[in-house]
Amino acid sequence: MNGNDLIEKQKAREDIVAEIHSKFPDVKWPKPILEPIFYGRLDKTPITGRKLMLDKNTNNQFDIVSDQYELIYHEEVLFNLLNAIPEEFGDPTITAKMFKYGARAHFTALFPELNKFEIKGSETNVxxxxxxxxxxxxxxxxxxxxxxxxxxxxxRVFKEKEKSGAKHIGRTISSFNLESRLRNSLEDISEAHKLWLQWAEMKLKAVDVISVVENLPYSEKEQETLLALPIINHGNATLKDMKDEATLWSVMSAGTQMVHEIKSEERRFDIEEKLPKIIGNAAVKLAA
Known part of the structure; x- marks a missing residue:
């Protein structure tokens, strides 16, 4: 790629950034740049093979990366998501969140018009x-x-093949094929839905409820709160009230509802993604 090609590529990226900023004006977008690193007090010597990534707007330092690191703007990620959504999915509700002063970005697309899955009166959207x-x-x-x-x-319930990542070296966003992933994931979510229905029929003894809750990613105090939490989609009954009538789905509902008692938004995201695997492991152990 020659100099002119690089200039055109960067211009296209800047156009994407400008477009996303116009669509999401309330988001505080960082402006990451890569700068050389030096050491020494008097004769500054450059450190080869490494660069400092920082926010040009605030000078906040993000990380030290290698020369092979490919900077992928948060805006490019969201742009690719918006352009990958199949028309038949309907109009999504898009949310953009920044954490750690813009070092981390989370984007969500919720589809109210897409297939809905109901478990014991609890309706969900993709x-x-x-x-x-x-x-x-x-x-x-x-x-x-x-x-x-x-x-x-x-x-949040994920099939393992529906979680995918790419380092910022080599395999990047161009290899994600988001549109095909969005389409294919519907089948996997349908399979997961069958598991949820099984969980709704899997009754637990009170001692098993305690055992499952103790493995959830909450502190001991939070677990006590969870056990006494009125579960909205279970008639406001608590896990303690249910005693031996609780199901694994009841525990899942309490665990996910408890997420919204957590103040840190980033921690909420993290817990949501850990819960399904923990509950799934519990289902396997209880069925053995």
Missing amino acids: EYRLKNSYDRSTYLNYSAGAKELVCSNGL
């Missing part, structure tokens, strides 16, 4: 998420699942 970071806390990351509609209770 949701897709993309993550990107400038501090290497996460790769460019894609995941698909479903979000429970009752009281914004965030149900």
